Amino acid sequence: EVQLVQSGAEVKKPGESLKISCKGSGYSFSNYWIGWVRQMPGKGLEWMGIMYPVDSDTRYSPSFQGQVTISADKSITTAYLQWSSLKASDTAMYYCARLQGGNEYYFDFWGQGTLVTVSS
Amino acid sequence: QSVLTQPPSASGTPGQKITISCSGSSSKIGSNTVNWYQQLPGTAPKLLIYSNNQRPSGVPDRFSGSKSGTSASLAISGLQSEDEADYYCAVWDDSLNGPVFGGGTKLTVL
Numbered sequence: 001e002v003q004l005v006q007s008g009a010e011v012k013k014p015g016e017s018l019k020i021s022c023k024g025s026g027y028s029f030s031n032y033w034i035g036w037v038r039q040m041p042g043k044g045l046e047w048m049g050i051m052y053p054v055d056s057d058t059r060y061s062p063s064f065q066g067q068v069t070i071s072a073d074k075s076i077t078t079a080y081l082q083w084s085s086l087k088a089s090d091t092a093m094y095y096c097a098r099l100q101g102g103n104e105y106y107f108d109f110w111g112q113g114t115l116v117t118v119s120s
Numbered sequence: 121q122s123v124l125t126q127p128p129s130a131s132g133t134p135g136q137k138i139t140i141s142c143s144g145s146s147s148k149i150g151s152n153t154v155n156w157y158q159q160l161p162g163t164a165p166k167l168l169i170y171s172n173n174q175r176p177s178g179v180p181d182r183f184s185g186s187k188s189g190t191s192a193s194l195a196i197s198g199l200q201s202e203d204e205a206d207y208y209c210a211v212w213d214d215s216l217n218g219p220v221f222g223g224g225t226k227l228t229v230l
């Protein structure tokens with residue numbers, strides 16, 4: 001059974017750094033792109049970026065380029081999303097999702113989400 | 121503002137059939153297949169329809185998708201109270217190397 005299990009909720013202050021995780025199991029982690037999606041309170045889904053664990057090839061949405069860093073450790077089948085300096089506007093739910101590829105692309109399995117709250 | 125346009129809300133009564141639309145440009149929906157995600161209250165999104173009209177294993181056949189030109193639709197027949205959720209369409213954007221999502225439609229079952 002494919003599972004993506006994300007790390008727990010975080011409460012941080014503006015300017016602090018943060019790294020959240022997403023552990024994949026039940027499939028060949030290295031062979032699928034994994035992505036991150038933001039959902040701000042009461043809002044829709046926004047794609048942030050994707051990474052291919054085999055070679056760490058990473059693509060960012062222009063809206064998030066330079067704002068976050070996506071990484072992965074394939075030895076422990078875990079992907080990461082990190083911030084070096086959080087802002088209040090980073091308060092949101094963050095989801096990781098596995099990208100099904102081939103001729104068409106879609107996120108077929110999702111993590112349960114990690115709520116990040118940034119407040120002074 | 122999303123490049124894919126969905127109505128912000130939709131509603132129906134149990135047993136009814138409803139459709140949710142998703143419209144975009146020829147470079148978006150016109151060029152790639154459409155996927156739909158269901159997000160039940162307080163939960164993560166779940167893949168509902170992929171490649172315009174394919175259902176993943178476990179998704180009831182009450183849910184169906186279609187696409188014509190630069191528009192797509194999600195139909196839900198035999199509406200049930202547990203279908204109350206937010207529904208998002210999405211297409212792969214080749215220039216972004218990532219997906220674009222519609223703004224979402226909140227379905228209320230009256």
